[in-house]
Amino acid sequence: MHTPDAQTRRLLDLVTHFSGLRVLVIGDAILDSYLQGATSRLCREAPVPIVDVAEAEHVPGGAANTAANIATLGGESHFLTVIGNDTPGFELCVELGRAGVNLDGVIRSEKRQTLVKQRLLAADQLLVRFDRGSTEKISSTDEDRLIEQLNCHVPNCDAVVISDYAYGILTPRVVFVLQRLQALHPRILVADSKRLQTYARLGVTAVKPNYDEAIALLDLPRLSGAKRVEQMARYGKDVLAATGAWMAAITLDQDGALIFLEDKGGTISEPTRTLAKPAPSSHATGAGDTYVATLALALAAGADPHGAAFLAATATAVIVTEPGTTRCHPLALRRALMEGNKRVMDQTELTSIVAQHRGLGQRIVFTNGCFDILHSGHVTCLERAKALGDVLIVGVNTDESIRQLKGPSRPVNSLADRLTVLAALGCVDYVVPFADLAPRELIRLIRPDVYAKGGDYTRHSLPETPLIEELGGEVVILPYIGDRSTTNLIQQIRTTPGDS
Numbered sequence: 001m002h003t004p005d006a007q008t009r010r011l012l013d014l015v016t017h018f019s020g021l022r023v024l025v026i027g028d029a030i031l032d033s034y035l036q037g038a039t040s041r042l043c044r045e046a047p048v049p050i051v052d053v054a055e056a057e058h059v060p061g062g063a064a065n066t067a068a069n070i071a072t073l074g075g076e077s078h079f080l081t082v083i084g085n086d087t088p089g090f091e092l093c094v095e096l097g098r099a100g101v102n103l104d105g106v107i108r109s110e111k112r113q114t115l116v117k118q119r120l121l122a123a124d125q126l127l128v129r130f131d132r133g134s135t136e137k138i139s140s141t142d143e144d145r146l147i148e149q150l151n152c153h154v155p156n157c158d159a160v161v162i163s164d165y166a167y168g169i170l171t172p173r174v175v176f177v178l179q180r181l182q183a184l185h186p187r188i189l190v191a192d193s194k195r196l197q198t199y200a201r202l203g204v205t206a207v208k209p210n211y212d213e214a215i216a217l218l219d220l221p222r223l224s225g226a227k228r229v230e231q232m233a234r235y236g237k238d239v240l241a242a243t244g245a246w247m248a249a250i251t252l253d254q255d256g257a258l259i260f261l262e263d264k265g266g267t268i269s270e271p272t273r274t275l276a277k278p279a280p281s282s283h284a285t286g287a288g289d290t291y292v293a294t295l296a297l298a299l300a301a302g303a304d305p306h307g308a309a310f311l312a313a314t315a316t317a318v319i320v321t322e323p324g325t326t327r328c329h330p331l332a333l334r335r336a337l338m339e340g341n342k343r344v345m346d347q348t349e350l351t352s353i354v355a356q357h358r359g360l361g362q363r364i365v366f367t368n369g370c371f372d373i374l375h376s377g378h379v380t381c382l383e384r385a386k387a388l389g390d391v392l393i394v395g396v397n398t399d400e401s402i403r404q405l406k407g408p409s410r411p412v413n414s415l416a417d418r419l420t421v422l423a424a425l426g427c428v429d430y431v432v433p434f435a436d437l438a439p440r441e442l443i444r445l446i447r448p449d450v451y452a453k454g455g456d457y458t459r460h461s462l463p464e465t466p467l468i469e470e471l472g473g474e475v476v477i478l479p480y481i482g483d484r485s486t487t488n489l490i491q492q493i494r495t496t497p498g499d500s
Contacts, residue, residue: 011311011337015330017301019074023293024153026080026146026178027063027163027170027192029106031092032286033118034059051122058091060099061117063163065286065327066192069293070161071100072327073315078157080105080149081169082142084134088114099327105149111139115167137168147177154181159300161292164193178202190296191243192288200244205299207245208292214250217242226387229255229273236260237268247305249312251291254390259309272306273426274313290328291316343423345432347445350393353430354446363389366448368439370397371418372411377454379425384478385452386427393446394422394431395439404437440467447471455480 034057039049060068063081071077079101083089085108092114093103115133119126138146146169154160162178164170170193179202182189190206191199194213209217211228218238223231232250239248240262248260258271294315298308314336315328345353357364365388371378386392396418402411411418415433422431434442443451443464451468459465459475468475 008337011303011307012334014298014301014303014307014311015074015333015337018297018330021159021297021300022076022078022157023070023159023161023296023300024078024080024105024157025063025067025070025161025163026150026174027066027161028165028167029060029064029079029081029083029092029115029169030062030165030167031088031095031114031116032059032061032065033057033116035118035120036124037120037122039122049122049127051120051127053120058095059326060092060095060101061286062115062165062167062289063161063169064092064096064101065289066161066163066293067101068096068099069286069290069315069327070297072329073293073297073333074330075293075297076102078102078105078153080146080153082107082109082112082138082146084108084112084114085110086114088116088133105146105153107142107145107149109139109142111142135167137171143171143173146174150174150177150181154178154187155185157187159188159190159296161296162189162191162193162199163289163292164191164195164198166194170198175199175202188296188300190292190299191245192292196239196243196245200242202244204243204245206247206249206295206305207239207243208249208251208288208295209239210251210288211253214239226255228252229258232258233271236271240268249291249295249309251288257291257309257313259306261305272309274309286326287316287320290319290326294328294333343428343430344419345430347432347434347442350430350432351445354393357391362391363449364446365389365392365450365452366395366439366443366446367392367452368395368397368434368442370402370406370411371422372402372406372413374418374421379427381452381454381478382422382425383427385450385476386429388450388452388476391429392427393448394428395442396422396431396433397437398433398435401435401437438463440464443467443471448473450474450476452476452478454478 035053036055037051037053039051041050043050067077067079083092089108096103112134118130120128175198182203188205189202191204192208196207196209196217214232215222218235236248236250236258237260240260246262249257251257257274260271261269291312295308295312298311315333318328318332318336319326365385367385399411399415419431422428451464451473453462455478457477459477462475465475
């Protein structure tokens, strides 16, 4: 087990404090149903596959999944919703009870059918989804019963999560009562909704729109790839303005999330970004619910917004490794935090890591250098290298190899220091030292899809080019950044007069 750094210890401590928190979730409950089987032949009646169903699984979905995630993470989860007095409703309550969710606020109505989303899969491949159940506004009688539960629970909770899928639970009256209660009993309030503007007057702490919800909220055009990140970086402040929130976490699936904050003076800080582990779409069901649940618990536990966003992103990364709607256990979250604490790898560990990323179909980028005194030119090149793929691995020359390359007075900073500084950069996924003058053996080990080098090289002058191409990769020369040189920096330091 690796000794955690101060930030990791703080995050681990926050996870411990989840167990003392009472969180109220209000929203639209869904029963997610999965029929899993295998297919090897086509149907006679039509050219469609025949699936031999081997197992059926029913799990909480929608707001119910958010409530279940809070309970699984250790919080005291109280769920307010209206479902049908039917078999799917019974199955949903059974599963929520198994997860440890308090069901006192779940209203069983004769006027409603429980919403079910049933998926048919063959070998984890989603073939079709069937939806059924009530999606219209709840009746006035059920509305009165739900408001009674709200008045009872809000004063006694540490945080409130609105999980609004626009299926009729959060009526204008219910929203008005939430507004009044939030004014009387201010709480951490996290809103996840397709219509976030509805909650702009509630004193919302944080909102979590995904990309589609954000562009719909602001009436922006849909973009793709890296352009989405650039677009949201420009308009994130408008999301805060439109929702009245203090914090916005705009999730961009495989591109991570952008975090925007407004300080007490009304100034919007520069956005920060948490990265994600790309996963098949069949593995992402309920990922947003896990993110919201973790974010609410972390904020209620006293986390700073960036720490809360990091915890939420880490929990989400845990659950997307498996298909279906899943929940994050605190032990898995702790393990992920500890593993993430160590991004400095030896070559043996790196072999396994590369295999895992390649198994997910991720594009691996490799670069290398001495990085003796890290400057803005290095950072810019590393960020550009990361943009070429999904995973950036940086090879770092050992002290002895630098002495052979640069002379006996180098390096200025030891290998341990250089590895630590590089590993702290958000764009760098892994750093690994190598003792040779050139990283040929490391390249053979990694077999990168892209080998990136700075603009002071050319593809033809780079000795590693033939090896990269032999292994099926490509060489990319990044734009040259002038006036940035470690050697010049060292010379400048040496010639600068000392303090008198």
